[in-house]
Amino acid sequence: MQAKGRVIILMMDSFGIGGAEDAASFGDEGANTFLHIAENYKNLKVPNLKKLGLLEAAKASCGKAAPTDEAAAPDFDLPSKYGYMEEVSKGKDTSSGHWEMAGVPVTFNWGYFKPEYPSFPADLIEDICKEAGIKGILGNKAASGTVIINELGEEHIKTGLPICYTSADSVFQIAAHEKYFGLDNLYRLCETAFKHLKPYNIARVIARPFEGEKAGEFKRTKNRHDYSVKPPAKTVLDYMKDEGGQVISVGKISDIFAAQGITRAVKASGLKELWDVTLDEVKSAPKGSIVFTNFVDFDMTWGHRRDIKGYAEGLEYFDSRLKELAALLQEDDIVFITADHGCDPSYKGSDHTREHVPVIMFGKNVKPGFIGARESFSDIAATIADYFKLKPFDKAKSFL
Missing domain, CATH: 3.30.70.1250 (Phosphopentomutase)
Known part of the structure; x- marks a missing residue:
């Protein structure tokens, strides 16, 4: 492992940015979490995410620009790469999305219970x-x-x-x-x-x-x-741990990976506490470490409950805290902002929605530019492996 800096992953649980090509097969045709929030919540203020490329990535994903507050100014100026990712896993669930971005797509079918009473055998x-x-x-x-x-x-x-x-x-x-x-x-x-x-x-x-x-x-x-259950193969987190690196999980990340590849698990809940803990961990994380946070409220509190206003306010709060993270970044650190699936709060039902997700990478020495449509969430794992000189992933492509 080459310990050149740190990697911080901000996983915005459920923040989709446009219907996936196979959305109709999931019953999710027309779902678009970000666009529909922006259209229904006037003057959405996300200037830092906008500066980092979110709006351009979202427009590339769905062909339509999301309306946001034009007057809001960003709090920092760091170079970024941005695009969107397609999911190859067979499900639109939390485990599948997280495992795939860590390099292990879910190619099998999960078991499910029927929705009506009695659900369980x-x-x-x-x-x-x-x-x-x-x-x-x-x-x-x-x-x-x-x-x-x-x-x-x-x-x-x-x-x-x-x-x-x-x-x-x-x-x-x-x-x-x-x-x-x-x-x-x-x-x-x-x-x-x-x-x-x-x-x-x-x-x-x-x-x-x-x-x-x-x-x-x-x-x-x-x-x-x-x-x-444990991922069916080693993830980039496992490779990092095996090489002596630190993998610090914040929130429910450790649970999602059944503690595999995790060196330190830190509990936190609620958007504010998750941000506070993430920043504390970044302050103390050594070179050669990954800090991986799941911001669950976007999914659990607002997406599933179809709360457009709450989701929008959560996005604005998330955006406002990015400046604090930017101020903590060391010379070679890189930050990823992404999601594991969609959960359009304007859509029918209360389920996740099959969508593209954003992929933004920023840091002081990131080479900026549009990275287009990524064919798998696993391109994040490939990029991290490339950054730390870990074992590569054969079916994923680095955008370092």
Whole structure:
């Protein structure tokens, strides 16, 4: 490994910039997260992202310019490369998007549960309940997490039965009250469920702890934990770790990769805290390190809940903090801004949307220019491998 500088990856969970070529096969024809936010939220202020090339990348992706505030001025001036990426993985889920950008596309089909009640096979639930020593479950359907805890939270407190639900993703989610059910009990139950779900090829079991005393007051806590299957091959994170480099994950990155290739995992939740922690880690990260942050609110809080205003305000806040990161960059550092899929808040339903995602790379010594359409998210992994002189990825192309 050549430890010339640091790599910082800012992963804007769900920030699509135009429908993918195969969007129609996913039922997502016409989805465009960024464009529709910009059209529905007047005078969107993202001057730093604009300066870095986001608007040009988005226009190249979909053929239409996103309207933003023309008067807003950027806070810094660093050279950047910019374009958009197409996903080759078969799914539009979190795991597939992250693994692909780390060099390992998902070429197999995940397992999924049916959306209507009962979503889960009876023998699966029986096996989980028997081993966990519980009498049954609540929920057993596809649902929004915030909706279902308000629907069933009081019954959960009264009966002690966990709330189990799924979504359009390959997931089995378990919500339980931190005080009345207990966080450790919830984690143990998720571990039990994860074991029994292996034959179903489900990507993740997600622990969704919450607090509050009655419907309308329940809210999820920051102690979410994802139990993920491991990537099917080594990612660029593994290669970095194997060569003695540091891989620092912020937020849910470590969970998504089942801790593979991670040297330090830092918990954080909420857009502000995720930014605060990311900046703290950049301040102390040595040369030869990757700082990788998932900004989950764009997806979990605004995309899935179809909250255009919240998403737009989140974009403006994200943009406003970029100047702080720019001020911390050392001579050879590079920053990537990208996403793992779309989640158009103006679109029907509440699922992810199959879209192109932005790829922006900036830093003091980045050679600027438009890098066009990348054929796979894995081009990010190839670029990082090229930068650190790690093992290359045969089916991906560096744009260093």
